[in-house]
Amino acid sequence: MTGAMNRTVRVAMPAHLRTLANVSGDVTLEIDGEVTRASILNALETRYPMLRGTIREHVSGERRPFLRFFACGEDITHKSPDEPLPDEIASGAEPFYVIGAIAGG
Amino acid sequence: MSNVRVLVGTRKGAFILTSDGKREKWDVSGPHFAGWEIYHLKGSPADPNRLYASQTSGWFGQIIQRSDDGGNTWFQPGTPAGLPTTTPDGMPVGESNKFVYDTSEETGKPLTTHQWYDGKPHPWEFKRVWHIEPSHDDADTVYAGVEDAALFRSTDGGQTWAELSGLRGHGTGAQWQPGAGGMCLHTIILDPKNRERIFIAISAAGAFRTDDSGATWKPINRGLYSQYIPNPTAEVGHCVHHVAMHPSNSNVLFMQKHWDVMRSNDAGDSWQEVSGNLPTDFGFVIDVHAHEPETIYVVPIKSDSEHYPLDGKLRVYRSRTGGNEWEALTKGLPQENCYVNVLRDAMAVDTLDSCGVYFGTTGGQVYGSADAGDTWAPIVRDLPPVLSVEVQTLS
Numbered sequence: 001m002t003g004a005m006n007r008t009v010r011v012a013m014p015a016h017l018r019t020l021a022n023v024s025g026d027v028t029l030e031i032d033g034e035v036t037r038a039s040i041l042n043a044l045e046t047r048y049p050m051l052r053g054t055i056r057e058h059v060s061g062e063r064r065p066f067l068r069f070f071a072c073g074e075d076i077t078h079k080s081p082d083e084p085l086p087d088e089i090a091s092g093a094e095p096f097y098v099i100g101a102i103a104g105g
Numbered sequence: 106m107s108n109v110r111v112l113v114g115t116r117k118g119a120f121i122l123t124s125d126g127k128r129e130k131w132d133v134s135g136p137h138f139a140g141w142e143i144y145h146l147k148g149s150p151a152d153p154n155r156l157y158a159s160q161t162s163g164w165f166g167q168i169i170q171r172s173d174d175g176g177n178t179w180f181q182p183g184t185p186a187g188l189p190t191t192t193p194d195g196m197p198v199g200e201s202n203k204f205v206y207d208t209s210e211e212t213g214k215p216l217t218t219h220q221w222y223d224g225k226p227h228p229w230e231f232k233r234v235w236h237i238e239p240s241h242d243d244a245d246t247v248y249a250g251v252e253d254a255a256l257f258r259s260t261d262g263g264q265t266w267a268e269l270s271g272l273r274g275h276g277t278g279a280q281w282q283p284g285a286g287g288m289c290l291h292t293i294i295l296d297p298k299n300r301e302r303i304f305i306a307i308s309a310a311g312a313f314r315t316d317d318s319g320a321t322w323k324p325i326n327r328g329l330y331s332q333y334i335p336n337p338t339a340e341v342g343h344c345v346h347h348v349a350m351h352p353s354n355s356n357v358l359f360m361q362k363h364w365d366v367m368r369s370n371d372a373g374d375s376w377q378e379v380s381g382n383l384p385t386d387f388g389f390v391i392d393v394h395a396h397e398p399e400t401i402y403v404v405p406i407k408s409d410s411e412h413y414p415l416d417g418k419l420r421v422y423r424s425r426t427g428g429n430e431w432e433a434l435t436k437g438l439p440q441e442n443c444y445v446n447v448l449r450d451a452m453a454v455d456t457l458d459s460c461g462v463y464f465g466t467t468g469g470q471v472y473g474s475a476d477a478g479d480t481w482a483p484i485v486r487d488l489p490p491v492l493s494v495e496v497q498t499l500s
Contacts, residue, residue, distance in 0.1 A: 016140060016165055050181055054165040058203045066164045100164045 007031045010095040011044055017055070017098065021048040026095050035090035037069055038081040055098060070097040109455050110175065110497040111463055112156065113471055114143035117489035119158055121176045128461055128475040131484045137179065138170065145450055145493040147237050148175075152244035153497050157263055159234035159249070167233050169202040169249075169263045182263040204231050204249070204257055207270035214274035219253065220282040229253045229273075236450060236493075238293035241300070250290030254281060254307040256319065269319035272305070277324060277341045284308035284344045284363075291449055292345070297352045304358065304373060309344035312360065314373050325373030329362060346389045347449040351398035359401050359428070361391040361449075366403055368428050379428025384415050390452035394477060395460040399427035402462060402478060404447040413444035421464070423478050437481035438472065445470070450493040457498055465491025 010026040018024060029043040045052045056063055063069075068077040071089050088094040111122040118136025137143075138160045146158035154175040160168040171182045183202040206229055207213035221227035232252040240246035245262040255273050257266040272278075281288060292306035303319060306312045311326040324340050334342045344363035351357065360367040360376065364387050367376040380386035385405045394400035403422050407415045414420060418441065421434040445468035455461035462478050465471045469488040474481045 014164070016162065019139075020165075020168070050168075053167070053203065054162075057166075059205055064164065064166060 005033075007035050007090045008092045009035060009040055009043075009089060010092050011040060011098065012095040013098045014100045016100075017051060020050050020054065023048075028092070031090075035085050036082050037071075037076060037079075037085065037096075040085075040096050041081075066101040068099050068101065070099060107457055108499045109457070109461060110148070110153075110499055111453075111471065111473070111484070112146045112148065112176070112493075112495040112497070113465055113485075113488065113491060114145050114158070114450075114493035115465075115469070115489040115491050116142055119143040119146055120485070120488055122471065122484050126457055128455075128457075128473060133485055134176070136489075137176070141168075142233075143492065144233060145236050145495075146170075147239060147495045148497045149239035149244040149247070150241050151239070153499055155239070155244040155262075157237045157239060157247055159237055161233040167202065167204065167231070169234070171263050182261075183265065202263065202266055204234070204251055204255075204266055205268070206231065206255060206273075207268040209270075212274075213268075213270045216270075216273050216278050219278060219288065220280060222283060224282075226279070229255070232287065235289045235291045236293055238295060241295055241297055248293050248295070248303075250293050250305060252287045252289040253283075254288045254290040254310060256290055256293070256303075256305055258319065269315075271315070271320050272313060272322045275313075275322040277310070280341055281307065281310040282342065292348045294348060294350050294358075296350075296355045298355050302355070302372070304348060304350070306345040306348045306360075308346065309363075310341045311343040312345050312348060312358075312373055325369075326376070327374065328369075328376030329367065330365070330378075331363065333363070347391050349391045349393050349401070351393040354398045357398065357427070359391050359393060361388050361403055363387065363409060366391065366428060379424070381424070381429035381431055383422055383431050388447075389449040390447050390464060392452045392454055392462070394462075395454045395456040396458075397425070397460075400425045400477070401428065402452065403431075404452070404464065406446060412446040417442050417444060419443040419445065419466075421462070421478055421481075434474075434478045434481070436479065437474075437483075443468075448492055450495075451491050453494050453496040455496045455498045461496065463494050463496055465494045467491065 012026050107126045113120040118139045120135035124131045141160045144159045149155040156172040158170040170179045172179045218226035234249045236250040238248040246260050249257045256269045259266045290307050294304040296302035301318045303315050313322045314325045315322045329343045330337050331343045346361045349359045356372045358369040366380045368379045369376045388406045419438045422431040424431045445466035452464040460477045462474045467490040471484045472481045473484045
């Protein structure tokens with residue numbers, strides 16, 4: 001787990017969110033302090049304000065129901081958003097995944 | 106010569122269809138916002154190149170898009186106060202806009218619940234914008250009808266939105282229930298003669314009117330009869346599907362209810378049924394000819410459980426008498442094996458001398474008629490399911 005320092009992390013998002021943010025591939029973010037799900041999403045929404053409300057509700061800050069979060073292959077959707085993430089995420093070796101629930105037909 | 110621009114919202118993006126006044130050859134652009142549901146897009150009467158679009162997703166929520174060049178380029182108008190207008194890389198920033206219900210003591214009258222399908226109290230939850238209605242006079246003023254039902258207004262070109270909370274708070278809000286498609290505010294009519302008067306409709310609450318620019322509201326459902334609710338003549342609870350008005354005669358309203366086509370001659374204070382000889386009076390769309398205030402159009406649908414035309418024949422019905430006497434318009438429309446639906450915001454008219462009428466189907470066709478409905482032809486056949494159709498007549 002990581003201590004408080006500037007870290008560079010990677011975030012992988014669904015195609016619709018990449019289109020909204022005008023990015024292709026993973027995005028890279030600087031995190032000041034502990035690398036947690038909350039700090040990553042805060043940095044993501046600061047860097048890409050157009051994503052506000054698309055991952056977490058505008059008002060409540062709650063995760064939108066059809067989205068999930070993964071770190072190092074583990075589903076962390078229902079863990080505390082303030083829980084420190086593994087070193088592989090904090091170091092940027094592995095991306096933090098925002099994933100939409102599969103639906104189709 | 107005038108041009109026509111048809112704005113089409115679909116389940117998987119927006120499309121813009123343009124033609125000259127002959128309306129024979131069409132250019133198609135799109136999909137804009139590919140893969141997203143575009144519930145509605147509409148142009149400003151004050152500035153036809155100002156367009157607003159409601160881009161939504163069950164996964165990612167609500168985005169308001171705006172174009173200032175007739176749909177060639179789009180951007181999200183909302184930039185948070187105090188933040189730079191560009192990212193560190195110089196990209197323009199936009200923000201998916203916030204629609205926050207007013208819960209203040211002063212104006213929100215802390216209305217926290219409406220009725221759920223089973224009659225239990227259910228909290229108000231914002232889901233999406235169903236309808237966007239730009240002001241007659243000011244391109245930066247625009248109204249949004251949302252699910253769960255409420256009316257919002259922006260006076261800064263869509264950057265920020267504030268609820269006109271007198272609607273939810275006028276007294277009946279706690280009794281409102283969702284229809285099958287959700288509890289949506291889907292119709293907004295701004296009276297061109299009386300600028301303080303606005304009509305709105307909610308499924309399944311009914312129609313409402315304000316005469317003071319949205320501060321106070323009242324239900325206008327007297328005369329509606331709905332067999333599917335416990336009290337068929339209740340003040341609220343009616344599943345109004347759409348309402349239309351001719352701008353020259355704003356006291357006359359036409360309504361397609363769940364079942365029944367209705368007419369009001371007194372700005373909604375009372376309604377009379379004008380279904381007349383329609384083969385079925387279930388349906389979603391209703392609209393008025395641009396130059397003939399008593400000529401109206403509907404697309405009858407078989408029933409509330411079978412959302413397709415009767416007998417597999419797609420027929421628009423026209424009344425030139427303001428209702429009751431209807432004629433089927435079939436030339437150019439499929440008359441066998443057609444089982445599409447035409448949703449509530451998917452019909453519009455242009456204002457050329459020979460009035461054009463347009464509608465879109467859940468099968469992805471957009472049909473147009475350049476002769477007020479006498480003959481029809483598909484403009485496009487294979488779009489995603491069409492959610493909304495609007496038309497701009499450009500000089």
